[in-house]
Structures are given as C-alpha cells and as structure tokens.
Amino acid sequence: MTSDSPVVLVVDDEIQIRRFLRAGFELDGFTVEEAENGNNAIRKATLSPPDLIIVDLGLPDMDGSEIVQRLRAWSGVPLIVLSVRSNEAEKVRLLQAGADDYVVKPFGMAELLARAHAALRRRVTTSAGEPIIKSGRLTIDFGARLVTIDGERVPLTPKEYRLLQVLAQHAGNVVTHQHLLKEVWGTPHVDDVHYLRIVVRKLRQKIEADATKPQILLTELGIGYRLATGAPETAGAAKQAADS
C-alpha cells in the first residue's frame, strides 16, 4: 500500500464480514483499519482519522444512530452504514443523522465500493467547491447555472434546477425525500412527497434518454433519490484528488 491510499475504518462485530470487507477494500486500493465495536471505533477514529468509515448497525455496545451521532459531533468523515432490509424508517433516520449512504445486508462488494467512492468524492467536491458535475451525458455547471446533455443546453424551471443541484452536491450518494423537500420547497413541505415525484418525472423527461428507464436520476425506494456518477474510479485517484 502506498501512502496515497485512502484509509477505511471497518466497524462490524462479525469477523467474517470484516474479513471480506478487508479483502475487497484492499484489492481496490484502500488501507483497511478494523474495529469490532462502537467504542473501539470511536477511539480509533479519534486517534487517527480515517478517510472513510463503514459501520454496521447491529453492534453489541452501541445503537446505530448513537454511533452516527457521536461521530458526526466532531467529524465530517464520509460514513456509510450497513443495515438490514425492511426498515426504511431506520435508514432515513440514520441518513438524517448524518450518514452519507447505506447498503443493505447482504450486499455485493461492487455496490459498497461504488457508494464508498461516491462518498469520498463528495468530500472532494464540497472541499474544493468543484463547479462542474458530470453524470453520464449530463453536465451541471454550477458557476454558469447551466445544465447540458451531450453539450446541448437543457432549459429547466427553478425547482428542477434546485433539485438537480441538491442531488449533485451528493452525487453518487442517496439523498432522502425529506432533505430534498426541505431544500427545494422549504420546511413546511417536508411531507409532500408527491411534489417531488411530479418534478422528478418532469426532470427525467428532460434529462433522461428514456424517462421510464432512468440512468441518471435514480430512485431509492422508500428513501430518496441518487444522482448516478460515471464508471467507478480507483481509490488511489480519489485520494489524489482529495489531497491535491
């Protein structure tokens, strides 16, 4: 491992899970640290801050939302939670508490890596204030408030542009319905999910090749939306971008 490789802290009480996560992340160019419970995780994260934390929600000593809140209290480190299926409300709560994304157990390594890269990139984007975001054929130029498809300008209403902007700030990671509604329509409308559906549908008709088979603006059932990012890059490249 070179000094350039990003450090991921894997927090899970199951040794088998840690084992394959270590292999998967190392093969992808990460340096892996492990913790088997919440207290250890917080200690390790404090002593030597990692670039990314993967945390399981079924830890023996700490509730999932507690560990997210305690980490978020002092650190903006990208954070991805591993949750079990069938608890949409819990996932939303964790995302609102500050987790960047979630992956449902059991999951494939490729899926987790994609989320991890997106979360790392978000840090790059926000720290560097990157003015241009790309997703497939779509380009969003924040400076010029310009959205183009294959170089061709797409006229958007203010609500559509704002929605795309919020999603682009978290490109590759899920953004909850509540967060989108609050950012685009304001706090009084956080429960009006139908507003979101209607504007998303119109937006898709403008930016997707086939609005019924979206490739850019993806749905996370029961949670929110995700702006797809291009082909996954390697961890080293992301780290270099972060350091530059």
Added chain:
Amino acid sequence: MPNLTRLRAELPNIGWALVLVAAMTAVMLIVNQYVQPTNRSSIYLIPVLAAAARWGVIPAVAAAVASILASVFFFYEPVYSFKVPQTPQLVNLALFIVIALVTGRLTAVLREQADRARRRENEVRDLYAFSRRLGLARADEDIYAAIQEHLSSLIQRRSVLFESDSASPVDTGRPEERLVPEAVHSEVTKHLEGEATSDTGTIVKDNSNNVWLVRHVAPNTKEFGVIAIDLGDAASRELADVRGRVDGVMADAAATLDRMDVARVIDEARMRAETEVLREALIGSVSHELRTPLASILGSATVLCNAAPVTGDERLAALANVIRDEAERLNSDIQNLLDATRISSQSVKPLRQWYDLADLVNSALVRRDWRLADHVVAMDVANDLPLIYVDPVLMEQALVQIIDNAAKYSPAGSKILVTARREGNEIVLAVTDQGTGFTEEEREHLGERFFRGARHLSNTPGSGLGLWIAKAFVNACDGQVSATSRGAHRGATVSIHLPVADEAILQLERAADD
C-alpha cells in the same frame, strides 16, 4: 320498611294523577258555562281509569278520592263547599274506588307480562349474539371480550372482567371502562391466584365509598376469569337487593357458559395462539440466524468474482459466480420466509406514499438482474401514468415475486415483457412470459399458500410462497392480482391491478409546480 319505600316511589305518580283530576275539573268548569251535563261525576271516571292504566292502583285510588271531593265541591249544591255529601256521591265514591282497584290490578298484571316477555326477548337476543361471537372468536381475548359484554348486559351495572391467566382487564376497546380502584385490583389478583377466602365473592369498598363485588364468574370453572362488579353506594338501602340480583344473574350466566362449553373453546384458542407464536418465533429466528452467515458468503463471493486471479481463470470465475448466485437465491428464499411470517402474523402494515410506477418496476428489475441474466427483458411503461398511492417496499416485493416466477418457469433466452398502462379506473401492471404457463385447473389454485403445480415439483425448485406473498402485499395496498394463460407451455401473464386516484393527482400537479 319496604311499604314506606314503595309509597315514596309512588309519590310522583300520585302527583300526576291529581294533576289529571285538576285538569278534568278545569275542563268541566268551562263546559259548565254553556251546558249542564246530567251525570257530571261519571265524567271523572276518565282520570281514574287513565291513572289506573298508566300508574297502577295507588295513584288511581288517589285520583278517585280527589275526583269525588272535586265533584262535591264544584258541582253539587251547595257549590264551593264540602258540606253534606249525599248518598249518590258516596255510592259514586265507592264505585270509583272499585273501578280504580280492578283496572289498576288488571293493568299491573298486563304490564308485568309485557315486561317479562320483553326481558325474555332481550335475553334470547343477547344469548344469540353471544353464541355467534363465540363461534367467530379465534383468540381467547375475543372470547373474554364476548363474555364481558354478555355479563355487563345481563347485570346492568359497571363490571370489569379479568382473564384467568393475566391480571389485566379484558380489552374491549374502551380503556376508560377498564379502570378499577386499587383495592379492587388487589382483591382480583388474590382471586386469580387462588388465595381468595370465599367462593361466592368478596365485598370491597373503594375510596369514594363505592362497593364492589369481586368473584369468580363461575366458582367451579376458574377459566372464565374473575369479575369485579360495581354495586353502587355503600350507604344505599338497596345494596342487599342488588347483591342478591347480581348473584342470581351470575349463577344463570355460569350455567349458560358451562352449557355452551366455553371453557373448551378458551382452551383451544390458547393452544392455537401458543402454537402460532412458537412457529413465528422459530421462523423469525431461523431466518435471522441464516442471514448472518449468508451476508459473509455473498460478500466474500462478490470479492472473489472481481479478484484478478479468479477473473483470469474461466473455471474459477464460473465457480465464484455459482457461489454468488446461489447465495442470492438463498437470500431471496429467506426473505420469502420472513414475508410469509409477517403475513400470517398479520403484521403487514403498509406505509403508503405517492409513487411513480416506473420507479417500482425499475427497482424490482434491478434487484432481480442476477435472476434475469438469461432472459430478454423488455419494459413498456406508459410515461403519462398517474402517480399511485402504495407502500413502495411491499409493491416492489410483490413485483419481484411475479418476475421471479416468470424467470423460473420460462426457458433461458425467452422473453419477459413488463408493461404498465391505464385501463379505465385502473392501472394494470402485467408481467408476461413465454414459459410453461398453467392449465385451467392449476389456475384455480394459483396464489394459494404452498401450492405448486404437479408438473414442476420435480424439476423446478420453489416453495409455493411467491404468488401468495405477492397477492397479500398487493391486497394490502388496495390492489388485486390476476393471472391468465393460454394453457400449458403457452406462456403466462400475471397482472397487478391498482386503483387510480385521478382527482387527487391533478390537484397535486398544480401545487408542485408553483
């Protein structure tokens, strides 16, 4: 002093009888101005008869005496004086009293008969309703709720029933009626634990000086539970009466419960509930225990699948893919078990949201891409469909089941078509395959729990839960599932029908775009 009490109870009626006589007198005085009826005193028969019929003997006698006095005072010389009652008036008086007594008695008998008939009718109706509820009751709580209602309608006082195996009151859906004073509750607990001293019940006084009777519903059959009955104010003279009546009612009720074999019904319901709980717990924990190692297996397999040494060797890559795909399959089987458990324990509670149908379809297709790898999947979703109001997780899972079935029962390389369109007041989402289809006979059993066509038992793995789960989840979102096939080996179409909420949608469209 029962007679005095009775007389006091009659006072208002006597008052009304006198009012009647006074009214009659007033009418007569007015009539007297114009005509002079010959036998005026006989007109007073009207209030006497009316009082006898309406209020019984005592008010009628009072009316008779008042009538004679009024007629002597107003209508016989010397007018406006009670002087010199003559023989005709005395005869009249006697006659009136006899009529009052006879009519009053007759009325009383009639009324008593009518009352008894009505009470009898009520009892029969109660008993009928009670036995119907017992017949429908599945869990012991339902049975206790039925007993509670039956008893309170018989006793006609506030009463609270406690199940024989818990110290909490039977839930009838009206919690404010379930509260009993602390002293009463501790006496109930004593009875339930078999520490009570008396078989016929204990009297407990609460803080507000009310008296409660706490007793087993039936001294011989403890399964019926313990009942606490509010007998009323401790100072009341009627307390002994009430207690006697309640004891009588309870004896009858206990006999009825015994005759209807309620104890056995309760027992069976408890047994059923326990078996159910045990089975659900077993399935739940087995599924959880299976999932934990499965997460490691699937995760490890996906790491292997993409590792350079494996991808470089075709044979190893194939093996790694087998592990990954089979782990996925196992995972979806476990999910089915969990879903089935949720359905049979009736804990499916849809969280409905406005959704775009295309999102559900895409999500289901993505979740099943490993299973659909060998098929050609085409999707045709109309892009102007109204939003639907459903639980997205349930609907996605239902759709996944239907897609699974299509993939499972159609050959590799064949086409699976997913379409969604509007048909009148419905949105129809259909999955059509070119597979084994089903016969008319198989169609009748489709969607039954654990049903699998005999043709597939040996060559296609499955649990027979898929379509059953899909149906339950779609029904929970107010939709329907239907299936058609042109026969064996001629493909099948399974459709989800959802209602359209048109008006609502149009309003929403306007509001969203301001």
